[in-house]
Amino acid sequence: MNIISKEETFFEMSSIGVDAMGIHLMAPKLRHLNLKIEGLTCPQANILKQEMLSVGGEAAVAKGVITCDISGSDAIISGTEKQMRAVIKKLNMQPFGLKKLALAIKSAMDNIYKKEIIFEVRKQKMLLKKQALIMGILNVTPDSFYDGEYYFKKGNAIKKALQMVEDGADIIDVGGESSRPGSKPVALEEELKRVLPVVKEIAKRSDILISVDTTKAAVAQQAIDAGADIINDISALRFDPKMASVCARNKTGVILMHMRGTPATMQMDTQYNDIISDIFNYLEERVSFAVKGGIKRERIAIDPGIGFGKSPDDNLKLIYKLSEFKSIGRPIALGTSRKSFIGKALGLEAKDRLEGTLATVAAGILNGAHIVRAHDVKETRKVADMVAAIKNG
Numbered sequence: 001m002n003i004i005s006k007e008e009t010f011f012e013m014s015s016i017g018v019d020a021m022g023i024h025l026m027a028p029k030l031r032h033l034n035l036k037i038e039g040l041t042c043p044q045a046n047i048l049k050q051e052m053l054s055v056g057g058e059a060a061v062a063k064g065v066i067t068c069d070i071s072g073s074d075a076i077i078s079g080t081e082k083q084m085r086a087v088i089k090k091l092n093m094q095p096f097g098l099k100k101l102a103l104a105i106k107s108a109m110d111n112i113y114k115k116e117i118i119f120e121v122r123k124q125k126m127l128l129k130k131q132a133l134i135m136g137i138l139n140v141t142p143d144s145f146y147d148g149e150y151y152f153k154k155g156n157a158i159k160k161a162l163q164m165v166e167d168g169a170d171i172i173d174v175g176g177e178s179s180r181p182g183s184k185p186v187a188l189e190e191e192l193k194r195v196l197p198v199v200k201e202i203a204k205r206s207d208i209l210i211s212v213d214t215t216k217a218a219v220a221q222q223a224i225d226a227g228a229d230i231i232n233d234i235s236a237l238r239f240d241p242k243m244a245s246v247c248a249r250n251k252t253g254v255i256l257m258h259m260r261g262t263p264a265t266m267q268m269d270t271q272y273n274d275i276i277s278d279i280f281n282y283l284e285e286r287v288s289f290a291v292k293g294g295i296k297r298e299r300i301a302i303d304p305g306i307g308f309g310k311s312p313d314d315n316l317k318l319i320y321k322l323s324e325f326k327s328i329g330r331p332i333a334l335g336t337s338r339k340s341f342i343g344k345a346l347g348l349e350a351k352d353r354l355e356g357t358l359a360t361v362a363a364g365i366l367n368g369a370h371i372v373r374a375h376d377v378k379e380t381r382k383v384a385d386m387v388a389a390i391k392n393g
Helices: 006-015 020-030 042-054 081-091 098-113 154-167 188-205 217-226 243-250 275-292 312-320 322-328 340-346 354-366 377-392
Strands: 032-040 058-061 073-080 117-120 125-128 133-139 171-175 209-213 230-233 253-257 300-303 333-335 371-374
Touching (some): 032 042, 032 098, 042 081, 081 098, 098 322, 133 154, 154 171, 230 243, 275 300, 275 312, 340 354, 354 377
Parallel strands (some): 133 171, 333 371
Antiparallel strands (some): 032 073
């Protein structure tokens, strides 16, 4: 039996008649964790291993740690929740910076076990708990890989936006600059001309949350003035030094995505030492950067960037391992809709990738996605609702 939540421990023990006090005492012993910790010194790794063993857990470290023949080591620690809590207390009494490690382990555990998470945007504070949000994709571009050319005209774009609202979208994500592999930047004035009329009209005709997919602070500011609530920045605030201050000042929600290079260059380098670790560390650093720039932590979501500088196999691995990003403690956004890795897996063109997309949506939500970007809102909404029924039933 694989028990992964507090609710499951209570349910399973109650079902066999365990008394309330027994449940309370045993629950932390039923949940098991494996945590990877990177960049330890040899003294840190040695003490961590000793303390884990002392509480009945396990710790795997590099073989040269005991004699300090190596400069340092990563570690994998394994134990029950109770053992992990015990080792946190022990590390708090140790030297060599292990108090900081204890705090990191505690934070990771709290985030992993968290059943709900707050995401604040301009109009509201959302408690993401039982159901994933659907973010409808509205590309007002002539060159997006799937459907941008269809909604380049304002009238078509507004009609599509309102249809997505009717189909169950929680957010409309308006983008005026294609980020498909190999795409070139769009001039500021052109992006404004594409985005602003659409944002204004959606805000006028619906109270749906509006996100704007941009890396330019000037576009973000004017879109916010027009009614946008969220800035979806594929550069994670890297491309424009003014972006963080714009988002902080206006109290918008922010989605920070992982990408190597730019859309024009990102597929030239898809080799990673450890893709999960590399992206995790990148996103953790960008969250810290955003917070230091004045953006409230509760206003930040993260996106591993499916298709942005990754191989097809790595995209599949990211979906399978998506739960690894829970320990950052922010909502996870996932964008897989009709992307080329699905075509690679199934041998299909973009127009035929709906079923493949919906499979990635189901897997992504089961593995921790809180926000799902979709071209096909109606179908994605049904899948998300069904997955919610399975998870929360």
